[in-house]
Amino acid sequence: MTPSEHPSFPVAARTALADTQLRHNLAHATHSIRDKRAAVVAELPDWEQLREAGRGLKERVMRHLDDHLLEFEAAVTAAGGTVHWARDGEACNRIVADIVAAQGVDEVVKVKSLTTEETELNQALARRGIRAWETDLAQLIIQLADDQPSHVLVPAIHKNRTQIRDLFRARLPDAPADLTDDPERLVQVARAHLRRLFLEAKVGISGANFGIAETGTVCVVESEGNGRMCTTLPEVLISVMGIEKVVPAWQDLEVFLALLPRSSTAERMNPYTSLWTGVCDGDGPREFHLVLLDNGRTNVLADQVGRQALYCIRCSACLNVCPVYERTGGHAYDSVYPGPIGAILTPLLSDLRDHRSLPYASSLCGACYEVCPVKINIPEVLVHLRDRVTSEPPPDRHGARGRVDPERLAMQAVARVFASRRAYESAQRAARRGQGPFVRNGSVRQLPGPLGAWTSARDLPPVAPQSFRDWWRSTHPENG
């Protein structure tokens, strides 16, 4: 993908910020889930110990990812599953499409999976004449609206109940004409619509929340029962799993199943968790394929500071507490992974040069780090990526090397001024004299000329009429 295809975060955010309905929907949803999460987390006296165990387990896995994957592969195979390896999204999609095609079907049911969104599996299947039905309610809404997900857990968080009602009426032939926007009614329409598909589908496709190296067990965590349907009823099941989702042992689920539901949906436990180990005679699919996907994960692993981004268990707590996400929503991040975790994961997974503005899509307030169930230090990685952005040359589509970077020059000038007390104080005096025309209601909203780029998304406090040093000198002449 060329850099020009990714609009910078400030540009994309402007569209979202102008949409008052969107901002209202987001503020409502994120604030209500925030309070609920805090309540169920406070219920556990050992929450911090669980977080520390989760972090430790993920660190162990990442530092020995090859060993864990080989153990996992052997266990899945021993239990009757078939393991495939895919170095990128295209390879993954080809493997999945080949398995589906071999079954001679043109329709599959799918459980919501970020990993298959990342590889754009549905589009790839469509090109092979295979229709993939999303069965998660929010994914169905997104699919019917030809929209993009905007949240890791609740992809349609940007739509309210009335918008969803209108969409169902327009796009679902079996939706009753008198459908109201009562969520219970809307859910029943989705149930009726998908029932036939579940009962008849020959092939199911899922992602994976966890893969257990010791036993070869795959885990899918969900609420609606569509995950159970897709992983139980079809004859053939294909699960796509990022290589970082492996955890060492069966016992370790006790940590992650305590951390994930409380962090994501603010529940003590999600309604359904499915754990299957290969194939089981007479119960569930007779054929199980597991696709292990790299698609940039080894790039993340190679960045020693950024490596912790792979600990992510996709709970979305960091999105819900982020002051930036709350206002812009997910689309501004232009990635399957929005919010604070997306701001570090997206540039690390693909190419930092294509996403240079994402590490700046944060006020570094640290709320994301505080709620992260596996203690990913997102602010630390953001600062590290900002450092990489300034030290690695920007992409230059015109081929000219060593182009002058005005921000870099300005920062170098500022560094010189800040290094000398005399230069700093005379700059202060000059600013005090010159800022008059730019101060509106106590802040500088728009700096002149090229400096205006900095104030396009920020206000600047004006230089105070008297500095602390000036005040000290005038009140303590004896110490001057």
Next chain:
Amino acid sequence: MADARAEILARIRSALADVPASERPGDVPVAREYRRADDRSRDELVALFAQRVGDYRADVQRVPPVRLPEAIAQACSKQGLHRLAVPAGLPDAWPPAGIELVRDEGLSAAELDRIDGALTGCAAAIAETGTIVLDGGRLSGRRALTLVPDHHICVVTADQIHGQIAEALAAVATAVTEQHAPITLVSGPSASSDIELERVEGVHGPRHLTVLIAEPGA
């Protein structure tokens, strides 16, 4: 085409050049200082489990074992259920008279879809989270049995209730490692929070969950 497996493993190893060759996975410390056992009494755990299952808007009732048939009959009449699918190993003492039982000996999804509900036991339960653990065995039944019918009536015996997630997972660990048993954790009826993050019960899984806690002396 180069071998993707070999290539990915090589990329992982080169990405981990900073990890000393002598380091083993077990050398990376994992602090397990969270609660792995629960010292609350059986009575407290049963009460907590009942309350937490109820919080999910499931019907929950504590009954002495001899009154199970009566409680099941009541649940059926309340929900209008006449035919129940049951797993092969369902104890004969549980089902009431007057309800038609369909033994699951490989019922198809379409057949299960035409049955009013399922009556099963379980493998374990978790008080802290109000969770039922199904293991695909003689009491829990096949996965489809507790998934396709619209009602699930589940009998949990008091001695199956553990305090912590860790204890319940340990209880089914052997079934997983030795028999590759499929494990399903059920916490309330199916639900969705996809519309404005508001929980609504009853989506694709059973819309109604009744939990009967068989407890001597209840």
